[in-house]
Amino acid sequence: MPTDRHPSSGAEGAELPQAQALAALRGEIPTFAPGEVWLVGAGPGDPGLLTLDALAGLLQADVVVHDALVDARVLALARRGAQMQFAGKRGGKPSIAQQDICVQLIELAQRGLRVLRLKGGDPFVFGRGGEEILALAAAGVPFRVVPGVTAGLGGLASLGIPATMRGINQAVILATGHDPDEEGQLDWSALARTRQPIVLYMGLRNLGKIAAALMHGGLPATTPAAVIASATLADQRILVSTLERVASEATAANFAAPAMVVIGHIVNIRRQLLDAIAQAAAAPAPVPAPAAAGKAAIPCGNSACEG
Ligand code: SAH
Numbered sequence: 001m002p003t004d005r006h007p008s009s010g011a012e013g014a015e016l017p018q019a020q021a022l023a024a025l026r027g028e029i030p031t032f033a034p035g036e037v038w039l040v041g042a043g044p045g046d047p048g049l050l051t052l053d054a055l056a057g058l059l060q061a062d063v064v065v066h067d068a069l070v071d072a073r074v075l076a077l078a079r080r081g082a083q084m085q086f087a088g089k090r091g092g093k094p095s096i097a098q099q100d101i102c103v104q105l106i107e108l109a110q111r112g113l114r115v116l117r118l119k120g121g122d123p124f125v126f127g128r129g130g131e132e133i134l135a136l137a138a139a140g141v142p143f144r145v146v147p148g149v150t151a152g153l154g155g156l157a158s159l160g161i162p163a164t165m166r167g168i169n170q171a172v173i174l175a176t177g178h179d180p181d182e183e184g185q186l187d188w189s190a191l192a193r194t195r196q197p198i199v200l201y202m203g204l205r206n207l208g209k210i211a212a213a214l215m216h217g218g219l220p221a222t223t224p225a226a227v228i229a230s231a232t233l234a235d236q237r238i239l240v241s242t243l244e245r246v247a248s249e250a251t252a253a254n255f256a257a258p259a260m261v262v263i264g265h266i267v268n269i270r271r272q273l274l275d276a277i278a279q280a281a282a283a284p285a286p287v288p289a290p291a292a293a294g295k296a297a298i299p300c301g302n303s304a305c306e307g
Helices: 017-026 052-060 098-110 129-138 151-158 188-194 207-216 246-252 267-282 289-297
Strands: 003-005 037-041 063-066 083-086 115-119 143-146 173-176 198-201 224-229 237-242 259-263
Touching: 017 052, 037 052, 037 098, 037 129, 052 115, 052 143, 063 098, 098 115, 098 129, 129 143, 151 198, 151 259, 173 188, 188 207, 198 207, 207 246, 207 259, 224 246, 224 267, 237 246, 237 267, 246 259
Parallel strands: 037 115, 037 143, 063 083, 063 115, 173 198
Antiparallel strands: 003 083, 198 259, 224 237, 224 259
16 A cells, blocks of 8 residues: 655644644543554545544544545644555556455554544445454454544535425435446335435446436436535535436536435525525625525535536
8 A cells, every 4th residue: 555654744643733622622532542443434525524533533543544535634634753555546546455455454453553544424334434344343453433424414515405304305315326237236216216315425427327217217307416526625516407417417517526416306405595595695684694604605616516
Protein backbone atom coordinates (compact mmCIF):
# COMPACT_ATOMS: atom_id res chain seq x y z
CA MET A 1 0.00 0.00 0.00
CA PRO A 2 1.29 3.49 -0.77
CA THR A 3 2.49 5.18 2.38
CA ASP A 4 3.53 8.67 3.32
CA ARG A 5 4.12 10.70 6.43
CA HIS A 6 1.53 13.15 7.52
CA PRO A 7 2.83 16.62 6.64
CA SER A 8 0.94 18.77 9.11
CA SER A 9 2.88 20.74 11.67
CA GLY A 10 2.10 21.10 15.34
CA ALA A 11 2.73 19.41 18.64
CA GLU A 12 1.72 15.92 19.73
CA GLY A 13 -2.00 15.15 19.68
CA ALA A 14 -3.03 16.09 23.18
CA GLU A 15 -1.51 19.56 22.96
CA LEU A 16 -3.16 20.49 19.69
CA PRO A 17 -5.95 23.08 19.82
CA GLN A 18 -8.26 20.49 18.19
CA ALA A 19 -7.53 18.08 21.05
CA GLN A 20 -8.23 20.76 23.64
CA ALA A 21 -11.50 21.72 21.93
CA LEU A 22 -12.42 18.08 21.67
CA ALA A 23 -11.76 17.47 25.35
CA ALA A 24 -13.97 20.43 26.20
CA LEU A 25 -16.82 19.11 24.05
CA ARG A 26 -16.47 15.41 24.58
CA GLY A 27 -15.35 15.25 28.17
CA GLU A 28 -12.96 12.37 28.42
CA ILE A 29 -11.48 11.57 25.00
CA PRO A 30 -11.67 7.82 24.29
CA THR A 31 -8.20 6.32 24.54
CA PHE A 32 -6.76 4.71 21.44
CA ALA A 33 -4.70 1.85 22.88
CA PRO A 34 -1.58 0.56 21.11
CA GLY A 35 -2.42 -2.57 19.13
CA GLU A 36 -6.03 -1.49 18.61
CA VAL A 37 -7.86 -0.86 15.33
CA TRP A 38 -10.54 1.81 15.06
CA LEU A 39 -12.90 1.38 12.13
CA VAL A 40 -14.10 4.92 11.54
CA GLY A 41 -16.63 6.53 9.23
CA ALA A 42 -15.49 9.92 7.91
CA GLY A 43 -18.90 11.03 6.61
CA PRO A 44 -19.66 12.12 3.05
CA GLY A 45 -16.78 14.60 2.72
CA ASP A 46 -17.20 17.89 4.56
CA PRO A 47 -14.99 17.69 7.68
CA GLY A 48 -17.81 19.38 9.60
CA LEU A 49 -19.67 16.07 9.41
CA LEU A 50 -16.98 14.10 11.21
CA THR A 51 -17.93 12.78 14.62
CA LEU A 52 -16.02 13.85 17.71
CA ASP A 53 -14.81 10.27 18.13
CA ALA A 54 -13.51 10.20 14.55
CA LEU A 55 -11.48 13.30 15.39
CA ALA A 56 -10.29 11.68 18.62
CA GLY A 57 -9.08 8.73 16.56
CA LEU A 58 -7.29 10.94 14.04
CA LEU A 59 -5.51 12.85 16.79
CA GLN A 60 -4.12 9.66 18.36
CA ALA A 61 -3.55 7.20 15.50
CA ASP A 62 -0.06 6.00 14.56
CA VAL A 63 -1.23 4.85 11.14
CA VAL A 64 -4.26 5.85 9.08
CA VAL A 65 -5.38 3.38 6.42
CA HIS A 66 -7.85 5.30 4.29
CA ASP A 67 -10.07 4.98 1.24
CA ALA A 68 -10.19 7.24 -1.79
CA LEU A 69 -13.43 8.89 -0.69
CA VAL A 70 -11.94 10.41 2.46
CA ASP A 71 -11.44 14.14 1.92
CA ALA A 72 -7.92 15.60 2.15
CA ARG A 73 -9.09 18.08 4.80
CA VAL A 74 -10.12 15.16 7.00
CA LEU A 75 -6.77 13.43 6.49
CA ALA A 76 -5.06 16.70 7.40
CA LEU A 77 -6.48 16.36 10.92
CA ALA A 78 -4.31 13.30 11.60
CA ARG A 79 -1.64 13.52 14.29
CA ARG A 80 1.71 14.89 13.20
CA GLY A 81 3.94 12.01 12.20
CA ALA A 82 1.07 9.60 11.62
CA GLN A 83 1.73 7.24 8.73
CA MET A 84 -0.84 7.63 5.96
CA GLN A 85 -1.64 4.54 3.90
CA PHE A 86 -3.93 4.63 0.91
CA ALA A 87 -6.08 1.54 0.44
CA GLY A 88 -8.61 2.21 -2.24
CA LYS A 89 -9.21 2.76 -5.92
CA ARG A 90 -7.22 5.44 -7.65
CA GLY A 91 -7.37 6.57 -11.26
CA GLY A 92 -9.18 3.49 -12.51
CA LYS A 93 -6.43 1.15 -11.27
CA PRO A 94 -7.63 -2.06 -9.65
CA SER A 95 -8.36 -1.69 -5.95
CA ILE A 96 -6.33 -3.47 -3.30
CA ALA A 97 -7.96 -6.81 -2.50
CA GLN A 98 -10.17 -6.72 0.58
CA GLN A 99 -8.35 -9.72 1.98
CA ASP A 100 -5.03 -7.87 1.72
CA ILE A 101 -6.45 -4.88 3.59
CA CYS A 102 -7.64 -7.14 6.42
CA VAL A 103 -4.21 -8.80 6.64
CA GLN A 104 -2.53 -5.39 6.65
CA LEU A 105 -4.74 -4.09 9.47
CA ILE A 106 -4.02 -7.18 11.56
CA GLU A 107 -0.25 -6.96 10.96
CA LEU A 108 -0.10 -3.26 11.84
CA ALA A 109 -2.08 -3.82 15.05
CA GLN A 110 0.08 -6.81 16.00
CA ARG A 111 3.12 -4.52 15.71
CA GLY A 112 1.57 -2.50 18.54
CA LEU A 113 0.42 0.45 16.42
CA ARG A 114 -2.81 2.40 16.86
CA VAL A 115 -4.45 1.71 13.52
CA LEU A 116 -7.19 3.97 12.21
CA ARG A 117 -9.12 2.42 9.35
CA LEU A 118 -10.88 5.42 7.84
CA LYS A 119 -13.72 5.03 5.35
CA GLY A 120 -16.08 7.42 3.60
CA GLY A 121 -19.58 7.73 5.03
CA ASP A 122 -20.44 5.00 7.52
CA PRO A 123 -18.11 2.00 7.59
CA PHE A 124 -21.01 -0.46 7.60
CA VAL A 125 -23.00 0.99 4.70
CA PHE A 126 -21.62 -0.51 1.49
CA GLY A 127 -18.21 -0.04 3.06
CA ARG A 128 -17.07 -3.61 3.70
CA GLY A 129 -16.58 -2.72 7.35
CA GLY A 130 -18.35 -5.93 8.36
CA GLU A 131 -15.71 -8.08 6.70
CA GLU A 132 -12.96 -6.09 8.38
CA ILE A 133 -14.23 -6.41 11.95
CA LEU A 134 -14.91 -10.12 11.43
CA ALA A 135 -11.30 -10.57 10.32
CA LEU A 136 -10.01 -8.53 13.27
CA ALA A 137 -12.16 -10.48 15.72
CA ALA A 138 -10.97 -13.80 14.27
CA ALA A 139 -7.35 -12.67 14.72
CA GLY A 140 -7.99 -11.56 18.29
CA VAL A 141 -7.26 -7.90 17.50
CA PRO A 142 -9.19 -5.44 19.69
CA PHE A 143 -11.22 -2.88 17.75
CA ARG A 144 -13.75 -0.08 18.09
CA VAL A 145 -16.34 0.97 15.51
CA VAL A 146 -17.00 4.69 15.10
CA PRO A 147 -20.13 5.22 12.97
CA GLY A 148 -20.22 7.96 10.34
CA VAL A 149 -22.80 9.98 8.45
CA THR A 150 -23.67 7.91 5.42
CA ALA A 151 -23.83 9.65 2.02
CA GLY A 152 -27.25 8.22 1.31
CA LEU A 153 -28.78 10.11 4.23
CA GLY A 154 -26.42 13.01 5.04
CA GLY A 155 -25.67 13.77 1.40
CA LEU A 156 -29.37 14.06 0.67
CA ALA A 157 -30.06 16.13 3.75
CA SER A 158 -27.35 18.62 2.87
CA LEU A 159 -29.20 19.34 -0.37
CA GLY A 160 -32.62 19.63 1.19
CA ILE A 161 -33.93 16.15 0.40
CA PRO A 162 -35.35 14.51 3.53
CA ALA A 163 -34.94 10.73 3.61
CA THR A 164 -38.42 10.44 5.07
CA MET A 165 -41.28 12.89 4.89
CA ARG A 166 -44.59 12.46 6.61
CA GLY A 167 -47.29 11.87 4.00
CA ILE A 168 -44.79 10.75 1.36
CA ASN A 169 -42.94 7.66 2.56
CA GLN A 170 -42.87 5.22 5.44
CA ALA A 171 -39.57 3.58 4.54
CA VAL A 172 -36.44 4.33 2.59
CA ILE A 173 -34.49 1.76 0.64
CA LEU A 174 -30.70 1.98 0.54
CA ALA A 175 -29.49 -0.11 -2.38
CA THR A 176 -26.31 -0.64 -4.34
CA GLY A 177 -26.42 -0.18 -8.09
CA HIS A 178 -22.94 -1.52 -8.44
CA ASP A 179 -23.55 -4.45 -10.74
CA PRO A 180 -27.17 -5.39 -11.17
CA ASP A 181 -26.29 -8.46 -13.23
CA GLU A 182 -23.75 -9.92 -10.85
CA GLU A 183 -25.80 -9.06 -7.80
CA GLY A 184 -28.84 -10.59 -9.42
CA GLN A 185 -30.45 -11.21 -6.06
CA LEU A 186 -31.79 -7.62 -5.96
CA ASP A 187 -35.35 -7.81 -7.26
CA TRP A 188 -35.93 -4.34 -8.75
CA SER A 189 -39.58 -5.11 -9.51
CA ALA A 190 -40.17 -5.95 -5.86
CA LEU A 191 -38.50 -2.69 -4.82
CA ALA A 192 -40.64 -0.79 -7.34
CA ARG A 193 -43.79 -2.31 -5.86
CA THR A 194 -43.02 -0.93 -2.41
CA ARG A 195 -43.49 2.62 -3.81
CA GLN A 196 -40.90 3.73 -1.26
CA PRO A 197 -37.96 5.95 -2.26
CA ILE A 198 -34.81 4.20 -3.35
CA VAL A 199 -31.39 5.67 -2.63
CA LEU A 200 -28.77 4.13 -4.88
CA TYR A 201 -25.12 4.03 -3.94
CA MET A 202 -22.70 3.47 -6.83
CA GLY A 203 -25.70 3.75 -9.10
CA LEU A 204 -24.46 5.98 -11.89
CA ARG A 205 -22.87 3.44 -14.19
CA ASN A 206 -25.88 1.13 -14.35
CA LEU A 207 -28.54 3.79 -13.94
CA GLY A 208 -30.14 3.24 -17.35
CA LYS A 209 -30.52 -0.49 -16.68
CA ILE A 210 -31.82 0.04 -13.15
CA ALA A 211 -34.32 2.72 -14.18
CA ALA A 212 -35.62 0.41 -16.92
CA ALA A 213 -35.97 -2.44 -14.41
CA LEU A 214 -37.87 -0.20 -11.98
CA MET A 215 -40.23 1.02 -14.73
CA HIS A 216 -40.69 -2.58 -15.83
CA GLY A 217 -41.65 -3.29 -12.22
CA GLY A 218 -44.38 -0.67 -12.37
CA LEU A 219 -42.73 2.52 -11.13
CA PRO A 220 -44.09 5.40 -13.27
CA ALA A 221 -41.64 6.94 -15.75
CA THR A 222 -42.50 10.35 -14.29
CA THR A 223 -41.29 9.44 -10.78
CA PRO A 224 -38.91 12.20 -9.62
CA ALA A 225 -35.25 11.21 -9.61
CA ALA A 226 -32.13 13.12 -8.66
CA VAL A 227 -28.41 12.55 -8.98
CA ILE A 228 -26.22 14.06 -6.29
CA ALA A 229 -22.50 14.09 -6.96
CA SER A 230 -19.77 14.94 -4.43
CA ALA A 231 -22.34 15.81 -1.79
CA THR A 232 -21.11 18.25 0.89
CA LEU A 233 -17.92 19.01 -1.08
CA ALA A 234 -17.00 22.18 -2.99
CA ASP A 235 -17.75 20.54 -6.34
CA GLN A 236 -21.14 19.21 -5.24
CA ARG A 237 -23.70 18.99 -8.06
CA ILE A 238 -27.33 17.97 -8.26
CA LEU A 239 -29.51 17.08 -11.22
CA VAL A 240 -33.26 16.79 -10.76
CA SER A 241 -35.09 14.76 -13.38
CA THR A 242 -37.50 11.85 -13.79
CA LEU A 243 -36.94 8.11 -13.68
CA GLU A 244 -37.28 7.89 -17.44
CA ARG A 245 -34.78 10.62 -18.23
CA VAL A 246 -32.36 10.67 -15.33
CA ALA A 247 -29.74 8.32 -16.82
CA SER A 248 -29.42 10.13 -20.15
CA GLU A 249 -29.49 13.56 -18.51
CA ALA A 250 -26.79 12.57 -16.02
CA THR A 251 -24.62 11.32 -18.88
CA ALA A 252 -25.24 14.47 -20.93
CA ALA A 253 -24.29 16.64 -17.94
CA ASN A 254 -21.12 14.57 -17.28
CA PHE A 255 -22.08 13.52 -13.77
CA ALA A 256 -19.35 11.38 -12.25
CA ALA A 257 -18.70 9.32 -9.11
CA PRO A 258 -19.06 9.64 -6.23
CA ALA A 259 -22.77 10.09 -6.80
CA MET A 260 -26.01 9.04 -5.18
CA VAL A 261 -29.24 8.54 -7.09
CA VAL A 262 -32.52 9.23 -5.32
CA ILE A 263 -35.72 7.93 -6.85
CA GLY A 264 -39.03 8.92 -5.33
CA HIS A 265 -41.28 11.82 -4.38
CA ILE A 266 -39.01 12.98 -1.55
CA VAL A 267 -36.96 14.58 -4.36
CA ASN A 268 -39.78 17.13 -4.87
CA ILE A 269 -39.23 18.56 -1.40
CA ARG A 270 -36.05 20.19 -2.63
CA ARG A 271 -37.96 22.08 -5.33
CA GLN A 272 -40.61 23.13 -2.80
CA LEU A 273 -37.86 24.32 -0.51
CA LEU A 274 -36.12 26.35 -3.22
CA ASP A 275 -39.47 27.86 -4.25
CA ALA A 276 -40.22 28.81 -0.66
CA ILE A 277 -36.80 30.37 -0.24
CA ALA A 278 -37.15 32.30 -3.52
CA GLN A 279 -40.60 33.56 -2.54
CA ALA A 280 -39.37 34.65 0.88
CA ALA A 281 -36.46 36.49 -0.73
CA ALA A 282 -38.78 38.24 -3.21
CA ALA A 283 -41.30 39.26 -0.55
CA PRO A 284 -41.05 42.87 0.68
CA ALA A 285 -41.24 41.82 4.35
CA PRO A 286 -37.86 41.29 6.10
CA VAL A 287 -36.67 37.71 5.82
CA PRO A 288 -36.44 36.06 9.25
CA ALA A 289 -33.04 34.74 10.25
CA PRO A 290 -33.75 30.97 9.92
CA ALA A 291 -34.94 31.37 6.31
CA ALA A 292 -31.83 33.36 5.48
CA ALA A 293 -29.65 30.64 6.97
CA GLY A 294 -31.52 28.00 4.95
CA LYS A 295 -31.00 29.98 1.78
CA ALA A 296 -27.27 30.02 2.31
CA ALA A 297 -26.96 26.36 3.21
CA ILE A 298 -29.30 24.35 0.98
CA PRO A 299 -29.03 25.38 -2.69
CA CYS A 300 -26.19 23.81 -4.59
CA GLY A 301 -23.64 26.54 -5.26
CA ASN A 302 -22.37 24.99 -8.49
CA SER A 303 -23.41 26.73 -11.68
CA ALA A 304 -23.94 23.34 -13.30
CA CYS A 305 -26.67 22.51 -10.80
CA GLU A 306 -30.30 22.29 -11.62
CA GLY A 307 -32.37 23.28 -8.66
N1 SAH B 1 -19.67 3.84 3.23
C1 SAH B 1 -20.07 4.90 2.32
C2 SAH B 1 -20.47 4.35 0.97
C3 SAH B 1 -19.35 3.67 0.23
S1 SAH B 1 -19.82 3.12 -1.35
C4 SAH B 1 -21.21 5.69 2.97
O1 SAH B 1 -21.77 5.26 3.99
O2 SAH B 1 -21.53 6.78 2.48
C5 SAH B 1 -19.30 4.48 -2.33
C6 SAH B 1 -20.51 5.21 -2.87
O3 SAH B 1 -21.06 6.06 -1.87
C7 SAH B 1 -20.22 6.14 -4.03
O4 SAH B 1 -20.14 5.45 -5.26
C8 SAH B 1 -21.43 7.02 -3.99
O5 SAH B 1 -22.57 6.37 -4.49
C9 SAH B 1 -21.62 7.19 -2.47
N2 SAH B 1 -20.97 8.40 -1.96
C10 SAH B 1 -20.03 8.47 -1.02
N3 SAH B 1 -19.70 9.75 -0.76
C11 SAH B 1 -20.47 10.50 -1.55
C12 SAH B 1 -20.62 11.89 -1.73
N4 SAH B 1 -19.90 12.79 -1.06
N5 SAH B 1 -21.53 12.33 -2.64
C13 SAH B 1 -22.28 11.45 -3.33
N6 SAH B 1 -22.19 10.13 -3.19
C14 SAH B 1 -21.30 9.65 -2.32
